[in-house]
Amino acid sequence: MAINIDEVYRFVQFIANKEQSGFIKPSDFNLAVDRAQMQLFMERYGNPAEYQPGRPIPRVAYNQTQKVSDDLRYFVKRISLPVDSNGLMLYPNDYLHFSSASTNYVDVKFDRGTTTTDNCPGCNKDNTTGSTSSTVTSKTVSIRPVDDSELSNLLSSSIVGPTKAYPVLTFYQEGVQYHPKDIGMVDFVYLREPLKPSWEYTLVNSRPVYDDTSSVDLEWPVQVFNEIAIRILAFVGINLRENDLTSYSEGKRQTGI
Numbered sequence: 001m002a003i004n005i006d007e008v009y010r011f012v013q014f015i016a017n018k019e020q021s022g023f024i025k026p027s028d029f030n031l032a033v034d035r036a037q038m039q040l041f042m043e044r045y046g047n048p049a050e051y052q053p054g055r056p057i058p059r060v061a062y063n064q065t066q067k068v069s070d071d072l073r074y075f076v077k078r079i080s081l082p083v084d085s086n087g088l089m090l091y092p093n094d095y096l097h098f099s100s101a102s103t104n105y106v107d108v109k110f111d112r113g114t115t116t117t118d119n120c121p122g123c124n125k126d127n128t129t130g131s132t133s134s135t136v137t138s139k140t141v142s143i144r145p146v147d148d149s150e151l152s153n154l155l156s157s158s159i160v161g162p163t164k165a166y167p168v169l170t171f172y173q174e175g176v177q178y179h180p181k182d183i184g185m186v187d188f189v190y191l192r193e194p195l196k197p198s199w200e201y202t203l204v205n206s207r208p209v210y211d212d213t214s215s216v217d218l219e220w221p222v223q224v225f226n227e228i229a230i231r232i233l234a235f236v237g238i239n240l241r242e243n244d245l246t247s248y249s250e251g252k253r254q255t256g257i
Contacts, residue, residue: 002074002217002218002219002220003217003220003221003222003224003228004209004217004218005033005197005198005199005215005217005218006199006212006215007217007225008218008225008228008229009024009026009029009199009210010182011229012024012029012229012232012233012236015229015233016233016236017230019194024236026199026200026201026208029199029232029236030197030198030199032232032236033199033218033228033232034196034197034198035195035231035235036228036231036234036235037194037218037220037231038194039231039232040220040227041072041075041096041194042225044062044068044071044072045061045062045072045097045191045193046061047064049161055230062099062191068172070221070223071220071221071223072191073100073195073221074169074194074219074220074221075096075191075192075193075194075219076099076189076190076191076192077092077094077189077190077191077192077209078187078188078189079092079187079188080129080185080186080188081184081185081186081188082177082184082185082186083178083181083184083185083186085181085182086181087177087178087179087180087181087182087183088174088175088176088177088178089175089176089177089178089186089188090174091175091176091177092188092190092192094167094192094193094194095190095192095193096190096191096193097189097190097191098171098190098191099189099190100189101143101145101169101176101186101187101188101189102140102141102142102143102186102187103140103141103143103164103167103183103184103185103186103187104138104139104140104141104185105138105139105141105164105165106136106137106138106139106166107136107137107138107139108135108136108137109135109137114121115152140167141164141165141166141167143167143168143169143178143183143186144166144167144168144169144212145168145169145170146168146169146170147170147173148170150169151168151179154168155178162179162180163180164180164183167179167180167183168239180225188254191251194218194219194220195216195217195219196216197217197218197219198214198215198216199215200215200216
């Protein structure tokens with residue numbers, strides 16, 4: 001269930017009026033609400049500002065806890081995408097962060113019978129007894145992300161190079177590069193960009209009145225309503241240079257709501 005944009009707007013107006021910060025214009029609110037949701041998104045996925053030297057792990061990160069996974073679940077998207085003959089896959093238009101990638105391949109194993117060193121009438125020309133058979137198994141394998149330096153080492157190795165059983169991928173500006181290149185289709189899981197929320201209105205007696213048909217709600221579960229609202233208030237408080245409003249919103253964000 002998404003968060004109704006009008007409920008957020010009315011709540012933000014209520015807090016702003018309570019702090020005597022005045023009326024928040026719809027245009028200011030729409031600008032702040034998008035930045036607020038993206039701030040929350042970055043925090044949930046993993047804020048690099050919290051990395052420490054030698055320990056690139058933030059306090060909160062994607063898939064770190066069930067709460068984080070639940071908060072981001074509306075943005076986790078699964079899609080099957082083609083890989084061209086050069087091993088390149090274009091990014092989806094709404095791509096934001098990588099989650100996982102996998103592919104299917106067919107594993108064929110041959111059984112050529114039992115080898116014997118004896119000279120026997122039942123042996124074939126390969127000196128084996130029994131019939132030759134094959135076992136065909138379809139497998140799903142995970143595609144491991146690697147950086148440029150590791151990819152160079154893998155491609156130059158005759159022992160641990162990428163195969164269809166152990167494929168790898170690397171991220172570039174033009175798309176995702178896969179090795180081996182003839183990998184075919186890929187099941188790609190990623191976090192998409194949230195739709196830009198917007199509180200739209202019509203003018204009635206020169207006053208803005210909420211228009212639910214043209215407005216865009218927030219694509220977040222209701223449990224993060226307050227967190228987004230408080231972030232909006234922080235941006236609005238800074239814009240209005242209202243120390244009380246900024247302190248209120250920042251205090252609520254730090255203590256958790």
